[in-house]
Amino acid sequence: MANPSILILAGDGIGPEVMAEVKKIIGWFGDKRGITFDVSEDLVGGCAYDKHGTPLHDDTMAKAQAVDAVLLGAVGGPKYDVLDFSVKPERGLLRLRKEMDLFSNLRPAQCFDALADFSSLKKDVVAGLDIVIVRELTSGVYFGEPRGIFTEGNERVGINTQRYTESEIARVARSAFELARRRNNKVCSMEKANVMESGILWREVVQEIHDKEYPDVQLSHMYADAGAMQLCRWPKQFDVILTDNLFGDLLSDMAAMLTGSLGMLPSASLGAPMANGRPKALYEPVHGSAPDIAGQGKANPIACILSFAMALRYSFDLGDEATRVEKAVEKVLADGVRTGDLMGPEGGTPVSTAAMGDAVIAAL
Amino acid sequence: MANPSILILAGDGIGPEVMAEVKKIIGWFGDKRGITFDVSEDLVGGCAYDKHGTPLHDDTMAKAQAVDAVLLGAVGGPKYDVLDFSVKPERGLLRLRKEMDLFSNLRPAQCFDALADFSSLKKDVVAGLDIVIVRELTSGVYFGEPRGIFTEGNERVGINTQRYTESEIARVARSAFELARRRNNKVCSMEKANVMESGILWREVVQEIHDKEYPDVQLSHMYADAGAMQLCRWPKQFDVILTDNLFGDLLSDMAAMLTGSLGMLPSASLGAPMANGRPKALYEPVHGSAPDIAGQGKANPIACILSFAMALRYSFDLGDEATRVEKAVEKVLADGVRTGDLMGPEGGTPVSTAAMGDAVIAAL
Ligand SMILES: CC(C)[C@H](C(=O)O)[C@@H](O)C(=O)O
Ligand SMILES: CC(C)[C@H](C(=O)O)[C@@H](O)C(=O)O
Numbered sequence: 176m177a178n179p180s181i182l183i184l185a186g187d188g189i190g191p192e193v194m195a196e197v198k199k200i201i202g203w204f205g206d207k208r209g210i211t212f213d214v215s216e217d218l219v220g221g222c223a224y225d226k227h228g229t230p231l232h233d234d235t236m237a238k239a240q241a242v243d244a245v246l247l248g249a250v251g252g253p254k255y256d257v258l259d260f261s262v263k264p265e266r267g268l269l270r271l272r273k274e275m276d277l278f279s280n281l282r283p284a285q286c287f288d289a290l291a292d293f294s295s296l297k298k299d300v301v302a303g304l305d306i307v308i309v310r311e312l313t314s315g316v317y318f319g320e321p322r323g324i325f326t327e328g329n330e331r332v333g334i335n336t337q338r339y340t341e342s343e344i345a346r347v348a349r350s351a352f353e354l355a356r357r358r359n360n361k362v363c364s365m366e367k368a369n370v371m372e373s374g375i376l377w378r379e380v381v382q383e384i385h386d387k388e389y390p391d392v393q394l395s396h397m398y399a400d401a402g403a404m405q406l407c408r409w410p411k412q413f414d415v416i417l418t419d420n421l422f423g424d425l426l427s428d429m430a431a432m433l434t435g436s437l438g439m440l441p442s443a444s445l446g447a448p449m450a451n452g453r454p455k456a457l458y459e460p461v462h463g464s465a466p467d468i469a470g471q472g473k474a475n476p477i478a479c480i481l482s483f484a485m486a487l488r489y490s491f492d493l494g495d496e497a498t499r500v501e502k503a504v505e506k507v508l509a510d511g512v513r514t515g516d517l518m519g520p521e522g523g524t525p526v527s528t529a530a531m532g533d534a535v536i537a538a539l
Numbered sequence: 540m541a542n543p544s545i546l547i548l549a550g551d552g553i554g555p556e557v558m559a560e561v562k563k564i565i566g567w568f569g570d571k572r573g574i575t576f577d578v579s580e581d582l583v584g585g586c587a588y589d590k591h592g593t594p595l596h597d598d599t600m601a602k603a604q605a606v607d608a609v610l611l612g613a614v615g616g617p618k619y620d621v622l623d624f625s626v627k628p629e630r631g632l633l634r635l636r637k638e639m640d641l642f643s644n645l646r647p648a649q650c651f652d653a654l655a656d657f658s659s660l661k662k663d664v665v666a667g668l669d670i671v672i673v674r675e676l677t678s679g680v681y682f683g684e685p686r687g688i689f690t691e692g693n694e695r696v697g698i699n700t701q702r703y704t705e706s707e708i709a710r711v712a713r714s715a716f717e718l719a720r721r722r723n724n725k726v727c728s729m730e731k732a733n734v735m736e737s738g739i740l741w742r743e744v745v746q747e748i749h750d751k752e753y754p755d756v757q758l759s760h761m762y763a764d765a766g767a768m769q770l771c772r773w774p775k776q777f778d779v780i781l782t783d784n785l786f787g788d789l790l791s792d793m794a795a796m797l798t799g800s801l802g803m804l805p806s807a808s809l810g811a812p813m814a815n816g817r818p819k820a821l822y823e824p825v826h827g828s829a830p831d832i833a834g835q836g837k838a839n840p841i842a843c844i845l846s847f848a849m850a851l852r853y854s855f856d857l858g859d860e861a862t863r864v865e866k867a868v869e870k871v872l873a874d875g876v877r878t879g880d881l882m883g884p885e886g887g888t889p890v891s892t893a894a895m896g897d898a899v900i901a902a903l
Contacts, residue, residue, distance in 0.1 A: 251733075265733045295664045295772050316680075316701060316735060323736050330705040333740030337680060337701065341694040367788070369615075369629045371680060372687050376697030403789045404796040407771065408659050424731070425767045425789055432768040463765075 179491050180242040181212045184219040184235070184271075187255075187264060188464025189474035189528075190248025196476035196532025197246060197483045200500065203536050210496065215242070219271070220250030220264035220464075230267030239271055243449075244490040245457040246483060247271075249464035272312050275455045277444035278343065279350040280312040280423065281485075282461060284410070284430035287439055289508040292519055294435030296407075301434055306413045307358070308430055309351040310423025312444055314343045315373075317420045337373050339419065344380040350445065351417035352389035361393045361414035365402040365422055377419065399426070406430055431461045438462055438475035438516045439504075441482035443489055456490045458482040468515075472527040475514040477504055480535060503538035507531070510538075543855050544606040545576045548583040548599070548635075551619075551628060552828025553838035553892075554612025560840035560896030561610060561847045564864065567900050574860065579606070583635070584614030584628035584828075594631030603635055607813075608854040609821040610847060611635075613828035636676050639819045641808035642707065643714040644676040644787065645849075646825060648774070648794035651803055653872040656883050658799030660771075665798055670777045671722070672794055673715040674787025676808055678707045679737075681784045701737050703783065708744040714809065715781035716753035725757045725778035729766040729786055741783065763790070770794055795825045802826055802839035802880045803868075805846035807853055820854045822846040832879075836891040839878040841868055844899060867902035871895070874902075 181201070185194035198214070205211040217223075217235045224230050230250070239245050250264040260266070271277070286294065286304040294301045319336030326332070348364075355362045364381045366374035378396050385394045397405065399422045405412060406426065410433055418426060431440050440462070446455035460478030468474055481504060488497035512534045513523035526534065545565070549558035562578070569575040581587075581599040588594050594614070603609050614628040624630070635641070650658065650668040658665045683700030690696070712728070719726045728745045730738035742760050749758045761769065763786045769776060770790065774797055782790060795804050804826070810819030824842030832838055845868060852861035876898045877887035890898065 260736065260739060263733060269734070295660050297659055297661055300659045319698075324740050327704070331740055331744075332702060332704045333735075333737030334683075335701040335735045335737045337699040338696060340691070340696045367785070369627060370633070370788075371697075371699045372624065373697030373699045375624060376688050376695055380695075400788045400792040403767070403793040404801075407793055407796040421731070421785075422789070424734075424764045425786070428764040429767040429771055429793065432771040437768075 178211045178213045181214050181486070182238050182242040182245045183214060183216045184245060185216070185248040186219050186250045186464065187221040187252050188249050188466045188469040190250070190464055192470070192472065192474050192528050193460065193476040193479035194246065194248045196528060196535070197479050199532050199536060200480060200483060200539070203539060204496070207539070208496065210493070219247065219267045221252050221255045223267055224255065224258065224262055224264065228262070230262055230264050231270045236270065236274060239275060243451075243453065244486045245271065246486065247457055247459040248479060249460065249462065251464045252466040252469070269317065271457060272444060273318060275457065276313055276446045277455060277457055278311060278313045279347050279445045280310040281354065281443045281445065282308040282310060282427040282431070283440060283442075284308065284427070284434050285436065285440065286434040287436050287505070287508060290436050290439070290517065292435070292521070293517070294433060296433055300409065304410055304434055306410060306416065306430065307354060308416045308418065308423060308427040309347065309354060310427055311343065311347040311419045314339055315420035337371065337421070339373050339377060341376065341380050344377050345384050348381045348384045348417060349388070351415050352385065352392050355392050355415040356389070359414040360391070363395045363397055363402070363413055363416050365397050365399045365416060365418040365426065367399050368396070369398055381417065402426060403429065406433065427461070438514065439477045439481065441478055441485050443482070443485045445489060453490050453492070456486065458486045472529060473515050474528045475516050476528050476532050480504060480532070499539060500535075503535050506538045507534045542575045542577045545578050545850070546602050546606040546609045547578060547580045548609060549580070549612040550583050550614045550828065551585040551616050552613050552830045552833040554614070554828055556834070556836065556838050556892050557824065557840040557843040558610065558612045560892060560899070561843050563896050563900060564844060564847060564903070567903060568860070571903075572860065574857070583611065583631045585616050585619045587631055588619065588622065588626055588628065592626070594626055594628050595634045600634065600638060603639060607815075607817065608850045609635065610850065611821055611823040612843060613824065613826065615828045616830040616833070633681065635821060636808060637682060639821065640677055640810045641819060641821055642675060642677045643711050643809045644674040645718065645807045645809065646672040646674060646791040646795070647804060648672065648791070648798050649800065649804065650798040651800050651869070651872060654800050654803070654881060656799070656885070657881070658797060660797055664773065668774055668798055670774060670780065670794065671718060672780045672782065672787060672791040673711065673718060674791055675707065675711040675783045678703055679784035701735065701785070703737050703741060705740065705744050708741050709748050712745045712748045712781060713752070715779050716749065716756050719756050719779040720753070723778040724755070727759045727761055727766070727777055727780050729761050729763045729780060729782040729790065731763050732760070733762055745781065766790060767793065770797065791825070802878070803841045803845065805842055805849050807846070807849045809853060817854050817856070820850065822850045836893060837879050838892045839880050840892050840896050844868065844896070863903060864899075867899050870902040871898045
């Protein structure tokens with residue numbers, strides 16, 4: 176049987192640095208555990224634009240469609256701010272999401288014990304926090320047509336369209352309910368049904384899928400503004416939050432920041448099952464390309480390493496190996512090993528990106 | 540000369556209770572300061588629906604157009620959840636905003652010293668916080684066409700349209716820059732220009748207005764997801780935040796919650812100048828109708844009282860009188876007078892809604 180395949184798209188900014196540490200860990204799995212991956216690499220984002228004039232070359236797109244899992248670093252940087260919308264680094268990422276049909280984006284917001292003091296929130300509000308935001312990732316205002324900047328009379332008008340079909344809502348709702356069953360069995364769905372008809376349809380379909388297929392899961396609905404408030408006030412009230420592409424963008428970033436563990440948070444974007452029964456999948460850290468610290472060996476590779484752990488669990492059925500990686504990360508943190516972003520008043524051992532990766536490997 | 544006119548729309552839930560305290564204060568101004576307002580009252584929201592079958596009667600709309608300022612309590616409640624979208628309580632409020640053309644919604648997020656401990660954020664992160672979110676209030680996805688739930692093939696599709704014209708962006712940008720000049724001269728504009736063309740236009744127009752008319756104001760741009768993060772991380776980095784209707788809805792609620800002073804926060808929604816040079820205006824607390832505590836004398840009337848103070852300042856050119864009300868509120872808080880929502884570990888004197896209003900009047 177062929178080895179499982181991985182396409183690495185390290186991208187821009189700190190992407191290549193943090194991905195270098197993941198490659199070490201992939202190597203460790205081959206050497207020490209006899210689990211070998213076929214790894215290929217390619218470009219996405221600004222670096223792809225620099226080489227090909229497009230943030231995602233068609234060949235790269237084809238490779239991404241063919242592998243078992245894509246690992247992505249980060250895209251974007253100030254250098255590319257001047258580019259036209261259609262070739263901005265982000266378009267590469269959005270094309271991957273759309274064409275691979277990765278409709279379910281799982282974004283854990285988890286507070287690591289060793290880091291609870293880093294949150295701007297009070298320790299008791301975030302300590303032990305462990306929630307997941309399930310964000311719809313292939314539709315909504317990110318992709319709806321018509322869109323663009325038009326001229327009407329003597330002025331410009333900017334237009335985007337929020338658009339959700341019943342089946343788009345249903346499939347991401349199912350993935351949230353499935354996840355909730357493996358966790359604390361609670362889903363809170365967020366929209367603006369008091370203002371937007373697309374939110375009304377969202378609420379109705381989520382409720383229908385729940386009543387027909389997942390009546391055992393506890394379901395509640397909240398307006399997204401109230402949801403943002405409640406996430407700030409007492410995030411532990413949630414287990415799984417289900418929401419659309421745009422609200423999910425804001426709410427998941429916010430939730431990640433709440434934990435104080437931004438440099439630690441992975442994400443998985445999952446699509447429909449492939450022939451082998453596993454979902455199409457892309458894994459990436461929640462943090463961005465952090466151009467301000469790129470190339471300096473300062474970046475924290477843990478979010479990217481934990482994204483690989485998610486790949487082990489969701490794409491390769493290697494849940495135990497995933498846990499092994501997660502436990503190694505916990506040990507390293509407990510030992511006080513710290514990249515710059517994790518240095519707090521109580522100190523610790525300051526390390527570079529590479530040394531952090533080495534520490535995780537040592538702990539494995 | 541005629542007295543300045545006010546239309547009170549107390550609305551649903553705790554609206555009537557908190558508005559009763561404002562009426563006392565309006566009375567006090569007549570008795571003690573010789574400043575008399577012509578006050579009329581009418582219905583909005585669920586109570587208007589109960590009486591007229593619509594959340595805002597045309598007569599009420601006409602009255603709102605004719606007065607110098609509208610004071611609104613709150614709308615909505617679970618009783619009305621079953622109503623059709625077109626007659627939900629919120630539609631009354633949205634109609635007022637739209638037809639009065641109240642394009643600039645000022646939402647201060649201010650942390651009251653006496654209440655800094657109430658925030659879920661660490662005290663040093665929020666103590667002394669004083670920022671204002673300027674939210675566009677009459678356009679964007681709240682009002683864009685086409686909208687609705689349609690059938691396509693054999694399934695339903697929910698559609699809303701985000702739509703901004705250049706002039707809509709320009710006028711709210713001006714109001715943010717004007718406000719910044721009277722504060723700390725900094726505006727941060729938030730959108731998703733990396734994903735939405737309407738965000739690109741937003742960013743361009745804000746920059747143009749800045750460069751042409753307000754080059755003295757410090758302007759920055761941030762993606763709304765990063766903005767949500769930064770609001771959680773270190774909100775004091777901001778002075779004035781300028782954003783659209785939908786992002787403004789989430790970000791302002793979140794910012795309000797951060798302060799720990801939700802029951803304390805007023806808002807002003809301002810339109811174009813009327814014949815007398817003052818803007819059309821509606822003032823309302825940031826909090827909602829809180830149906831769970833309605834009718835029990837538990838609600839905190841301060842947000843509504845401070846909304847009236849904003850009216851004194853923005854609609855009636857009575858800045859000194861506004862400050863008088865604000866100082867009275869501060870004194871009452873410093874004295875430890877507390878409605879239930881303000882009761883913390885260090886105690887205080889628990890009071891009812893009415894007693895809180897009386898305390899403010901005693902302090903005036
Ligand atoms: C980079 C950008 C296009 C992207 C998004 O808006 O989805 C990012 O913010 C994210 O959340 O993954
Ligand atoms: C009640 C609702 C329609 C309203 C909104 O979404 O604008 C509210 O959340 C607000 O922020 O004033």
